[in-house]
Amino acid sequence: MAKQEATVLILDDDKDILFSMEVFLKRHFSKVLTTTNPKELVTMLNKTVLHLVVMDMNFRAGDQSGKEGLYWLKLIKERSQETMVVLMTAYANVDLAVESLKKGAFDFVLKPWDNDKLLATLQKGLSMVRSNTQQSKLQSLSKNGLLPQEHVLGKSQPFKEVLHLVEKVADTQANVLLLGENGTGKYVIAKMLHQNSARKDNIFVHVDLGSLNENLFESELFGHAKGAFTDAKEDSLGRFELADEGTLFLDEIGNLPLHLQSKLLTVLQTKKVVRLGESKERTVNVRIICATNMDLHLMVAEQRFRQDLLYRINTMEIVLPALRERTGDVALLAHHFLEKNKRKYQKGRLQFSMEALNAMKKYHWPGNIRELEHIVERAVILSEENEIQESDLRFGPAVTPKETVKNLNLEATEKHLIQLALKKHTGNVSKAAKELGITRAALYRRMEKHNL
Numbered sequence: 001m002a003k004q005e006a007t008v009l010i011l012d013d014d015k016d017i018l019f020s021m022e023v024f025l026k027r028h029f030s031k032v033l034t035t036t037n038p039k040e041l042v043t044m045l046n047k048t049v050l051h052l053v054v055m056d057m058n059f060r061a062g063d064q065s066g067k068e069g070l071y072w073l074k075l076i077k078e079r080s081q082e083t084m085v086v087l088m089t090a091y092a093n094v095d096l097a098v099e100s101l102k103k104g105a106f107d108f109v110l111k112p113w114d115n116d117k118l119l120a121t122l123q124k125g126l127s128m129v130r131s132n133t134q135q136s137k138l139q140s141l142s143k144n145g146l147l148p149q150e151h152v153l154g155k156s157q158p159f160k161e162v163l164h165l166v167e168k169v170a171d172t173q174a175n176v177l178l179l180g181e182n183g184t185g186k187y188v189i190a191k192m193l194h195q196n197s198a199r200k201d202n203i204f205v206h207v208d209l210g211s212l213n214e215n216l217f218e219s220e221l222f223g224h225a226k227g228a229f230t231d232a233k234e235d236s237l238g239r240f241e242l243a244d245e246g247t248l249f250l251d252e253i254g255n256l257p258l259h260l261q262s263k264l265l266t267v268l269q270t271k272k273v274v275r276l277g278e279s280k281e282r283t284v285n286v287r288i289i290c291a292t293n294m295d296l297h298l299m300v301a302e303q304r305f306r307q308d309l310l311y312r313i314n315t316m317e318i319v320l321p322a323l324r325e326r327t328g329d330v331a332l333l334a335h336h337f338l339e340k341n342k343r344k345y346q347k348g349r350l351q352f353s354m355e356a357l358n359a360m361k362k363y364h365w366p367g368n369i370r371e372l373e374h375i376v377e378r379a380v381i382l383s384e385e386n387e388i389q390e391s392d393l394r395f396g397p398a399v400t401p402k403e404t405v406k407n408l409n410l411e412a413t414e415k416h417l418i419q420l421a422l423k424k425h426t427g428n429v430s431k432a433a434k435e436l437g438i439t440r441a442a443l444y445r446r447m448e449k450h451n452l
């Protein structure tokens with residue numbers, strides 16, 4: 001039978017017991033550690049991820065109260081909630097068993113132990129470790145709000161070239177860098193790469209580095225131990241561990257501060273992460289896809305982005321064309337969003353007028369496909385006839401950066417400034433947000449508020 005990937009620690013003051021249990025467990029688990037000294041627990045827990053601990057309840061000669069075992073059990077659970085502890089005692093006593101279970105022991109075995117029973121208990125413990133990890137992953141995912149699978153549409157030549165590259169690189173381990181303006185479909189293509197890879201049945205984790213508070217970057221990516229900082233109430237796995245065996249999509253990678261760029265580089269090189277507030281390494285097997293609308297090569301030249309990191313993440317670069325460079329796809333995409341919204345708003349017979357379609361083909365789409373999606377949705381809501389007219393399409397106003405503010409109403413001024421910033425940066429939300437001195441998320445909220 002293949003060994004199970006797990007680290008088991010046996011803790012007993014009797015060396016003979018350690019020896020015979022070690023020989024037996026080594027046949028079933030990938031790593032078995034032993035010690036007679038419970039004080040070594042602290043160092044071991046700091047250095048290694050212990051999945052299972054099999055531990056005696058009494059260490060001092062003559063003391064059969066089990067108190068010491070309970071003390072060390074408490075210490076293990078405080079430092080490593082994920083570890084399953086199985087206690088052993090020759091003085092089976094129901095009260096003690098119940099107490100240790102209440103204090104967090106996974107189970108209890110009697111000495112002399114029966115090998116089959118011990119193995120069955122440890123295997124149950126290990127599946128508990130795994131299902132707890134899975135549970136944390138699911139909780140993180142629901143917090144993260146993963147989007148459902150998207151339809152990827154496009155027949156134009158520039159988009160066909162993208163699809164060709166996706167097909168070539170999807171089922172490889174190559175790290176991919178997706179470049180393109182906001183709303184060009186970088187997320188959609190990242191998902192497509194994952195779904196066409198051997199990792200497709202495993203997890204796809206999206207981290208938007210653009211919307212993360214700088215103080216949270218590290219704990220979000222690499223996880224933290226309980227007490228690592230004021231709000232760290234319990235151990236938490238980071239996005240790297242969450243994405244183990246799957247794909248990690250690092251969106252807006254250009255926003256990663258320099259000191260974390262080096263940490264990320266180390267993780268990519270060693271394939272090991274260390275949670276904040278801990279010193280033990282955890283091995284991860286993750287495929288990385290990054291995306292940005294920034295010019296990373298320019299950032300390297302300006303020493304704002306590490307060249308070695310760029311070379312790690314851009315084994316393959318795919319540039320997503322702006323919508324104005326693939327006008328051949330505008331009608332296709334517009335019809336797709338029309339169908340979707342007709343169902344949503346129960347406007348079954350709605351169609352585009354010829355003028356509306358032509359206007360959409362001519363427009364320069366600074367916000368790309370996302371803007372098209374919003375404009376069509378708004379038109380569906382606004383239209384009163386069975387045809388969407390050009391006037392139902394609320395394109396961004398043709399403002400120029402030189403325009404002066406004539407209206408001093410605060411709301412109107414805010415809207416106007418946002419329009420100016422977006423126009424100046426041809427719809428690039430990150431740059432506009434930077435110029436306005438607010439975060440990208442804050443800008444999106446305001447754009448929503450002003451229907452932009």
Ligand SMILES: Nc1ncnc2c1ncn2[C@@H]1O[C@H](COP(=O)(O)OP(=O)(O)OP(=O)(O)O)[C@@H](O)[C@H]1O
Nearest residue numbers: 150151152153181182183184185186187188369370
């Ligand atoms: N090829 C496509 N076919 C259909 N819909 C698409 C396509 N590409 C993108 N979209 C839609 O356009 C919107 C924007 O796409 P996406 O979020 O992938 O862009 P992005 O480049 O990651 O944006 P940002 O840089 O702002 O995060 C999404 O609602 C997505 O569903």
